[in-house]
Amino acid sequence: MNNRRPFIAGNWKMYKTCAEAVETAKTLTGLVSDVKNVDVMIAPPFTALSQVHEAIKESSVMLGAQNIFWEKEGAYTGEISPGMIASAGCRYVIIGHSERRQFFGETDLSVNKKIRAAINNSLAPVFCVGETEKERDGKDTFNILDKQLKMGLEGFSPGDLERMILAYEPVWAIGTGKTATSAQAQEVHRFLRNLIENLFGKKIAGSVRILYGGSVKPENIGELMSMPDIDGALVGGASLNAEKFAEIIKYK
Numbered sequence: 001m002n003n004r005r006p007f008i009a010g011n012w013k014m015y016k017t018c019a020e021a022v023e024t025a026k027t028l029t030g031l032v033s034d035v036k037n038v039d040v041m042i043a044p045p046f047t048a049l050s051q052v053h054e055a056i057k058e059s060s061v062m063l064g065a066q067n068i069f070w071e072k073e074g075a076y077t078g079e080i081s082p083g084m085i086a087s088a089g090c091r092y093v094i095i096g097h098s099e100r101r102q103f104f105g106e107t108d109l110s111v112n113k114k115i116r117a118a119i120n121n122s123l124a125p126v127f128c129v130g131e132t133e134k135e136r137d138g139k140d141t142f143n144i145l146d147k148q149l150k151m152g153l154e155g156f157s158p159g160d161l162e163r164m165i166l167a168y169e170p171v172w173a174i175g176t177g178k179t180a181t182s183a184q185a186q187e188v189h190r191f192l193r194n195l196i197e198n199l200f201g202k203k204i205a206g207s208v209r210i211l212y213g214g215s216v217k218p219e220n221i222g223e224l225m226s227m228p229d230i231d232g233a234l235v236g237g238a239s240l241n242a243e244k245f246a247e248i249i250k251y252k
């Protein structure tokens with residue numbers, strides 16, 4: 001047994017208008033008001049952050065953003081700074097999601113800068129890593145994860161990582177309905193925890209929460225959560241529906 005508190009996060013991606021986001025958030029807080037032993041976070045689109053914050057601030061559901069830029073302010077059209085999302089009520093920020101790496105040119109280097117910016121602004125990063133199908137088929141999974149983790153966390157001290165959350169999201173399992181088996185996910189989570197231990201020591205390795213992401217749903221969450229190194233989930237599609245997401249949060 002470990003004493004890591006389960007963490008279940010919903011990544012709403014580019015879905016929901018402000019009104020839709022507020023409605024889903026309100027329904028969710030009602031459905032999970034009796035949940036005491038799981039940390040819950042939702043990451044709506046930027047445009048809905050403030051209003052969702054208003055809607056959930058009396059509840060235990062926490063707010064996160066899906067991305068940030070690393071500069072404090074400046075002439076960066078279209079970008080959002082760490083201080084801006086913090087002022088909208090965010091405590092968390094997802095960084096390095098594979099969709100950002102795939103479609104928006106994010107690299108291990110930009111991910112590193114964003115994690116630094118999050119930490120400097122007292123935001124907890126939810127740092128995503130994961131291999132593509134081709135990389136898994138080519139038996140490259142562990143090399144890729146090693147590189148993503150080492151480069152993403154280059155230059156950090158163990159103290160920097162106290163609030164960091166790591167998310168393992170195999171790209172081939174995101175939005176595809178194909179979930180990694182719990183054994184496949186556990187194998188990678190153990191690998192990542194060992195790597196953290198080698199780089200930053202036993203204490204952080206023992207306390208860092210590692211989430212699994214990729215087609216998590218009410219039907220598979222229980223099995224995933226029964227694995228010793230899986231501490232939670234980063235949920236995309238199934239988090240858009242408050243009832244479904246609440247079922248995931250109340251897994252048994």
Ligand code: PGA
Pocket residue numbers: 011169173174175176177213214215216234235236237238
């Ligand atoms: P999914 O997305 O649950 O829809 O597969 C997960 C994610 O991208 O975080």
